[in-house]
Amino acid sequence: MKRVPYLNTVEAYKRHGSVNPLSVIMSPSGRDRNDLKVVSPKKLFRCFLYLFLFIFMALLIIGLSFLSEDQGGYYSIFSEDMEFYEGADLHDKGRQSAEAEAITEPIILWWTPLTGERGRYKTCGSVSCYFTVDRHYWHHPQTEVFVFYGSDFKVNDLPLPKKSHHQWALLHEESPKNNYIFSHADALEIFNYTSTFRRQSDFPLVTQALESLEWLESQKYVISNSEKNKLLGDLAPVMYTHSDCNPPSDRDTYVSILMKHLDVDSYGTCLHNRDLPDNLKDPIAGMGHKDFYQLVAKYKFSLALENAICTDYITEKLWRPLMAGSVPIVYGSLQIRDLLPDNHSAILIEDFDSPEDLSWYLKFLLENDEEYEKYLHWKKTGVTNPVLKKLMKERVWQTSESFNYVQVNFIDAFECFLCQKVQHNRRRRKQGLETVTYQATYEHYGCPKPNSFDRNGRIREFSSWDYEYGYAKYVAKAVKQLISEGRVFKKDEIEALASQYRREDK
Ligand SMILES: *[C@@H]1O[C@H](CO)[C@@H](O)[C@H](O)[C@H]1NC(C)=O
Ligand SMILES: *[C@@H]1O[C@H](CO)[C@@H](O)[C@H](O)[C@H]1NC(C)=O
Numbered sequence: 132m133k134r135v136p137y138l139n140t141v142e143a144y145k146r147h148g149s150v151n152p153l154s155v156i157m158s159p160s161g162r163d164r165n166d167l168k169v170v171s172p173k174k175l176f177r178c179f180l181y182l183f184l185f186i187f188m189a190l191l192i193i194g195l196s197f198l199s200e201d202q203g204g205y206y207s208i209f210s211e212d213m214e215f216y217e218g219a220d221l222h223d224k225g226r227q228s229a230e231a232e233a234i235t236e237p238i239i240l241w242w243t244p245l246t247g248e249r250g251r252y253k254t255c256g257s258v259s260c261y262f263t264v265d266r267h268y269w270h271h272p273q274t275e276v277f278v279f280y281g282s283d284f285k286v287n288d289l290p291l292p293k294k295s296h297h298q299w300a301l302l303h304e305e306s307p308k309n310n311y312i313f314s315h316a317d318a319l320e321i322f323n324y325t326s327t328f329r330r331q332s333d334f335p336l337v338t339q340a341l342e343s344l345e346w347l348e349s350q351k352y353v354i355s356n357s358e359k360n361k362l363l364g365d366l367a368p369v370m371y372t373h374s375d376c377n378p379p380s381d382r383d384t385y386v387s388i389l390m391k392h393l394d395v396d397s398y399g400t401c402l403h404n405r406d407l408p409d410n411l412k413d414p415i416a417g418m419g420h421k422d423f424y425q426l427v428a429k430y431k432f433s434l435a436l437e438n439a440i441c442t443d444y445i446t447e448k449l450w451r452p453l454m455a456g457s458v459p460i461v462y463g464s465l466q467i468r469d470l471l472p473d474n475h476s477a478i479l480i481e482d483f484d485s486p487e488d489l490s491w492y493l494k495f496l497l498e499n500d501e502e503y504e505k506y507l508h509w510k511k512t513g514v515t516n517p518v519l520k521k522l523m524k525e526r527v528w529q530t531s532e533s534f535n536y537v538q539v540n541f542i543d544a545f546e547c548f549l550c551q552k553v554q555h556n557r558r559r560r561k562q563g564l565e566t567v568t569y570q571a572t573y574e575h576y577g578c579p580k581p582n583s584f585d586r587n588g589r590i591r592e593f594s595s596w597d598y599e600y601g602y603a604k605y606v607a608k609a610v611k612q613l614i615s616e617g618r619v620f621k622k623d624e625i626e627a628l629a630s631q632y633r634r635e636d637k
Contacts, residue, residue, distance in 0.1 A: 208312055208606050209622055210285035229267035236260050237553045238274040239546060242290055243283035245302070246542060255547035258554040262546055275553050276300055276324075278546075282309040286610045287622040293321075293614050300324040300549055301571065302542070304336045306439040307578045308379055311596075311603035314580070316573035318607035321614055323569040324552065326545040329443045331574040334548045336541055337470065337522060340447040342530050344523050346454060347472060348513050352421075352428040353456030356504050359431050367394035368497055370430040370457065373448075376401035378438035379581035379596045382462060385486055386434060388588040392490035395434070428455040431503065432478070432493060437463035441578035445470065453477070458496075458506045460489070465579075469518050473509035486588035605629035605636075 224232075236252060237260045244264035252259050261273070268274050269290055274297070277290050281303025293299070301322045303313060312318040319325070326334035341347060371386055383401045390397075396405045411423050427433055433452035437444055442465045449467075452459040459477045461467055471477050483489040496503040514520055528544035539547075556566040581594040594600070609628035613620045 208286055208310070208603060209625075210288045224265075224267055226267045226270070229265065230271050232268075232271065234261050234271065234273050236273065237276070237550065237557070238263065238268050238271055239276045239278060239549055239553070240264070240266070240268055240274055240290075241280075242266070242277045242288075243280045245278075245280040245283070246546075253543075253546065253550070255550040258550060260546075260550035260553065276549050278302060278549070279322075281305060281313055281327075284310060284312070286312070286606060286625055287620075289614075291614070291619040292617045298323040298553070298569070300326075300545075301576075302326045302545055303576060304328050304339050304541070306379075306437070306444055307441060307576075308439050308596075311599045312607050313576045314578045314600060315604045315607040316577065317611040318603075319571045319573055319575050319577065321611055322571040322575075324549060325571045325575040326541070326548070327576045328441070328445070329574070329576055331572075332576065333569065333571075334541075334545050335443075337443045337445065338519075338526060338530075339541065340445065340530060341450050341523070344514050344520065347450060348510065349454060350456070350510060352424045352454070353507070353510055354428050356431075356500055356507075359429065360500070362429050363431075363497075366429055367396040368430070368493065369393060369395040369432045369434060369460070370427065370452075371395050371397040371402065371434040372399045373397075373401045373434075373436065374399035375438055377595070379594060380436060380438055380440050380462065381581070381583035381594065382434075382436035382438070384584040385436070385462070385480070385588050388584070388586070389486035389490060392487050393493055396430070424451070424455045427452055427457050430457045431497065433457040433459050435459035435461045435463065435477075436480075439578060439581065440465065441576075442466050443470070444578070449477075456507055456510055458503070460493075470516070470522075472514040472516055472519060473512075474515070475505055476509050477506070484589070602629070602633075605632040608632050 236258075239260050239262050241248070241262070241264040246262070246264060248262050248264055250261065250263035250265055250268070252261050276298045278300045279302070281301055282305055284301070284303075290297070299322045301313075301319075301324070303310070303325075304327060307314045313327075324334070325332040326336060328336050328339060330337055369389075373382065376383055386395060386397070386402055389395060390402065395402075397403050398405055398407045408422065408426070411420060411426070430452075433455075435448045435452055437446060437448060440463065445464050445467070449459055449461060449463060453472060453476065460480060461477050462480045464470065467477075467479065468474075478489075478492070480486075480489060483492065496506075509515060528539055528541040530541075552567075552569065559566050580592075580600055581596045582590050582592055583594045585591045606625060606629045609625050609632060612628065613624065618624075
């Protein structure tokens with residue numbers, strides 16, 4: 132088996148990227164320098180030719196891989212590189228010695244090695260559990276929970292057969308774009324516990340991108356409406372800063388139509404028409420930079436359009452303009468109204484027939500200062516929405532953006548949530564009481580089928596992501612069926628059963 136650079140893998144996972152450990156750059160074989168002494172022109176020409184061909188092929192391959200990444204959501208349902216997953220078990224103990232270890236607390240095993248934790252006890256309130264990413268503990272008698280990170284979940288790499296004392300947990304705060312399988316009930320139903328952006332999940336991360344209410348209410352960057360009016364000659368009234376183009380929400384189509392009716396400054400790569408100042412060009416450092424907040428604050432309106440439309444999927448695209456005092460124009464969570472800071476703090480595109488219709492309303496606000504200013508009144512009074520206040524008050528974790536670690540991050544918090552549930556059931560079992568059962572349902576994540584916009588900007592029931600969405604549905608059904616039969620299965624079996632379901636559906 133190939134050795135995997137453990138630390139790098141873990142570091143990469145911590146940054147939520149997937150990593151291919153086989154792509155380690157090999158050091159070039161030690162050629163003798165004397166080889167290069169005499170080079171004939173013919174040889175030189177051939178060298179250049181090869182070099183040219185090589186670069187051409189490399190560019191072609193890179194180009195193709197980008198293309199397939201953009202469209203091939205469903206490929207990620209399967210693990211292509213099984214060797215990586217075997218390699219993920221990097222403990223040097225070996226399976227037998229891990230299984231014989233005298234661990235008395237429940238073992239919570241990250242099947243997708245999100246945390247990189249090789250194995251340790253962690254205290255969660257009055258109880259503790261043993262957390263690890265080491266698959267050598269798979270068959271340890273104390274192993275109770277297998278945790279999966281949604282974007283890395285592969286249907287052909289599961290701890291099978293699922294034993295009756297095994298519980299599966301899903302952490303998936305990301306959009307369905309990263310794994311369409313969780314848009315379907317059958318996929319959710321194989322889990323006992325969930326932590327997703329949705330309120331209905333067991334450990335909800337609805338406010339995953341909101342640092343705090345104080346941050347949201349901050350006036351630090353807010354400039355007055357009269358200052359914004361003065362800037363209008365130089366800046367468009369609306370700002371757009373998206374760089375993930377053509378996602379399932381089809382937001383770029385909507386904005387391109389809006390642009391025909393009203394000026395929009397687009398700084399991202401999608402519909403780009405204006406460059407960011409040099410100090411903001413680095414997309415990672417740039418978006419959380421104070422200069423970026425200052426730029427957002429100069430705009431009367433900011434387009435806050437998510438890459439996918441799911442209940443409670445809300446990112447910094449909404450919170451950032453609210454914080455900076457630019458009125459957000461929102462397309463995102465289906466129940467966004469009950470999470471906005473105030474009833475009059477944002478403009479929802481669902482309230483307008485079309486982008487043209489929206490543009491009329493925005494023009495009206497541009498000409499009526501008093502009406503525009505009503506949208507920012509809440510910045511003076513503070514958040515009025517009791518639902519949002521309650522959510523933030525009860526939250527026991529902090530966003531990863533925050534460097535003020537008074538509370539833990541949501542990954543650690545979810546681990547403790549699992550530990551407490553498992554320990555609670557252990558106590559009940561000892562006392563001869565019935566244990567509590569947990570069963571995830573569609574509502575724990577469940578995003579509807581993606582739509583797109585027609586050429587007038589009206590929603591239509593078609594999406595270039597229909598294939599990914601549809602295919603994932605049959606795969607989910609097949610996987611759930613195979614698990615319930617107590618089977619150990621491979622990719623071909625899933626594919627065969629999924630195709631059968633698809634045929635039967637037609
Ligand atoms: C916001 O509007 C909803 C109904 O649309 C209403 O029930 C609620 O009381 C309002 N909240 C505030 C703070 O005005
Ligand atoms: C976990 O889910 C399975 C079915 O999906 C169920 O049979 C089992 O009782 C659940 N376990 C717990 C502890 O809730």
